[in-house]
Amino acid sequence: MIEAPYLLFLGDAPDRLAAKVAQGIRDWRPGVALGQLRMEGCRADLGLPDMTLAEARAAGVRTLVIGVANRGGVIAESWLKVLVEALAEGMDLASGLHNLLRDEPVLVEAARRFGRRLHDVRLPGVKYPIATGLKRRGKRLLAVGTDCSSGKMYTTLAMARAMQTRGMKATFRATGQTGILIEGDGVPLDAVIADFMAGSIEWLTPDNDPDHWDLIEGQGSLHHVSYAGVTLALIHGGQPDALVLCHEPTRSHMRGLPHYPLPSLEATRDLALTHARLANPACRAIGVSINTQALGEAEAAACLAEVETRMGLPAVDPLRTGVDRLIAALEEV
Amino acid sequence: MIEAPYLLFLGDAPDRLAAKVAQGIRDWRPGVALGQLRMEGCRADLGLPDMTLAEARAAGVRTLVIGVANRGGVIAESWLKVLVEALAEGMDLASGLHNLLRDEPVLVEAARRFGRRLHDVRLPGVKYPIATGLKRRGKRLLAVGTDCSSGKMYTTLAMARAMQTRGMKATFRATGQTGILIEGDGVPLDAVIADFMAGSIEWLTPDNDPDHWDLIEGQGSLHHVSYAGVTLALIHGGQPDALVLCHEPTRSHMRGLPHYPLPSLEATRDLALTHARLANPACRAIGVSINTQALGEAEAAACLAEVETRMGLPAVDPLRTGVDRLIAALEEV
Numbered sequence: 001m002i003e004a005p006y007l008l009f010l011g012d013a014p015d016r017l018a019a020k021v022a023q024g025i026r027d028w029r030p031g032v033a034l035g036q037l038r039m040e041g042c043r044a045d046l047g048l049p050d051m052t053l054a055e056a057r058a059a060g061v062r063t064l065v066i067g068v069a070n071r072g073g074v075i076a077e078s079w080l081k082v083l084v085e086a087l088a089e090g091m092d093l094a095s096g097l098h099n100l101l102r103d104e105p106v107l108v109e110a111a112r113r114f115g116r117r118l119h120d121v122r123l124p125g126v127k128y129p130i131a132t133g134l135k136r137r138g139k140r141l142l143a144v145g146t147d148c149s150s151g152k153m154y155t156t157l158a159m160a161r162a163m164q165t166r167g168m169k170a171t172f173r174a175t176g177q178t179g180i181l182i183e184g185d186g187v188p189l190d191a192v193i194a195d196f197m198a199g200s201i202e203w204l205t206p207d208n209d210p211d212h213w214d215l216i217e218g219q220g221s222l223h224h225v226s227y228a229g230v231t232l233a234l235i236h237g238g239q240p241d242a243l244v245l246c247h248e249p250t251r252s253h254m255r256g257l258p259h260y261p262l263p264s265l266e267a268t269r270d271l272a273l274t275h276a277r278l279a280n281p282a283c284r285a286i287g288v289s290i291n292t293q294a295l296g297e298a299e300a301a302a303c304l305a306e307v308e309t310r311m312g313l314p315a316v317d318p319l320r321t322g323v324d325r326l327i328a329a330l331e332e333v
Numbered sequence: 334m335i336e337a338p339y340l341l342f343l344g345d346a347p348d349r350l351a352a353k354v355a356q357g358i359r360d361w362r363p364g365v366a367l368g369q370l371r372m373e374g375c376r377a378d379l380g381l382p383d384m385t386l387a388e389a390r391a392a393g394v395r396t397l398v399i400g401v402a403n404r405g406g407v408i409a410e411s412w413l414k415v416l417v418e419a420l421a422e423g424m425d426l427a428s429g430l431h432n433l434l435r436d437e438p439v440l441v442e443a444a445r446r447f448g449r450r451l452h453d454v455r456l457p458g459v460k461y462p463i464a465t466g467l468k469r470r471g472k473r474l475l476a477v478g479t480d481c482s483s484g485k486m487y488t489t490l491a492m493a494r495a496m497q498t499r500g501m502k503a504t505f506r507a508t509g510q511t512g513i514l515i516e517g518d519g520v521p522l523d524a525v526i527a528d529f530m531a532g533s534i535e536w537l538t539p540d541n542d543p544d545h546w547d548l549i550e551g552q553g554s555l556h557h558v559s560y561a562g563v564t565l566a567l568i569h570g571g572q573p574d575a576l577v578l579c580h581e582p583t584r585s586h587m588r589g590l591p592h593y594p595l596p597s598l599e600a601t602r603d604l605a606l607t608h609a610r611l612a613n614p615a616c617r618a619i620g621v622s623i624n625t626q627a628l629g630e631a632e633a634a635a636c637l638a639e640v641e642t643r644m645g646l647p648a649v650d651p652l653r654t655g656v657d658r659l660i661a662a663l664e665e666v
Contacts, residue, residue: 233562
């Protein structure tokens, strides 16, 4: 568990996009970040108070979160200086970078010296169990997509926040690096050892109150030949009661696989339900979440209406229409 | 690649079953093991010449293979002494034990000193790629099972050996620890990082001659909630042209999951083909391999006949009937 509150490190981000992890934390956990730290040349601005490390410490910050993608896979010298100072000020560090904090001897040494922790959220920090498939109490929803990067994290985060706002018992369960940095914990599923994938998701979504919902971030797609095994482990380990189908309607082929067309929403639903009902015979598809960002207003409305009619399920775009209709559908599960 | 020839280390195996890895190597790679090394109290005997380390070295042995399961997850002091001596004699070590050779400082030190290698076949030794799903040349068969431990390794090994004997181009592709120790290389799939599972199988079964067959050892089952993701990665990464369905007919529930019944052969076929045809639309189920060990002669024959009629596919027990009919079916693919 990454300790809050955070200071968001934006480094020398060349633009807003480079700081999208920080932006995600600011958007989805308002209040958790007390400020931002921008170095010389930084062109991103989250609209949070700019703080020095000393100011952040005085304000009660516990963790400096690296909210910026670095260039070239190496943590720059200029960053290392700031990160060591943060450790010296008594803060932990958290990062989703490919190049790990723990692979930087200067950070390892400083963390040891100052008694602080380095959170590399790309790496599992837990010895996960083998999945048992035993039925757990509480309810679970899993986002499954026609492809990777089709809005699964966004949809489950939006649902969790809306449910929490209504006073429903709901927890977002992160399974990817950005989700983990937003939520403060989770399972970095793509880095888990094969035999423990489904078990890691059982561990992530344990027994709970009968009226509690886990909103499980999906990964990959059953129709994506690079990652489908990861998706299947999520379906079996999550033993969802409800699936929400996620789709990006303008994509012409699977992400990274130009020779593989996208599956239909129907095929995605049918294959996911076939697998899901092994672990939970009651599982149902309760709605569709469509990322219509690339469409104009009228096109988006037409797309949602067409999918809704065709699938016989509520179809929403979390950003345009909100997720209220998905939550209403959950209440029937 | 583990260098042959081998000396098989049986340690102080309390019975024949404890030495089943060594037995597998002796059965499936006759000639690769020049001898066996048995310590005080060993009750297993493979019928190979007993050799000292010096004798083995003089005979040309390159690797001491640990062919015995140890008790309690610790490599005993008495074993360590022999293993260090083997390194000093100029042999590499190979092991599929859960407790790793590389976690024993005395072995690491001795390997360094004598310039030898430690092969822990439970660990991937390669940085595998992400799967691309690109069609590869050559033919591939994958064993898929109704459950774990249903004869997949045995079936693909038997097919590979029979095809090699006939002069066909065929390679057994190991995906588990015992198979790797038998074959000398392979992918320890259950220990691969989630994102690289399918890619590791693409790597294992590369482009080949148009008339070459890879016989890919299967793992798990699409209906086993603990491991199905591993199975799916094999199906997508292997892009098989042919599936052989493996089944143990007396099992009442999934291995390790008493609350999960076995799927039918039909359900196994249909689900595996649905997934397989994503990566290879021409994939077909070509036969059934049934482990009838627990049945009497008449019962076994009746079981095979019933399955054959029901499935419309040749049904064999590799041990009782051989695999010729599966190979004949391959010739039509």
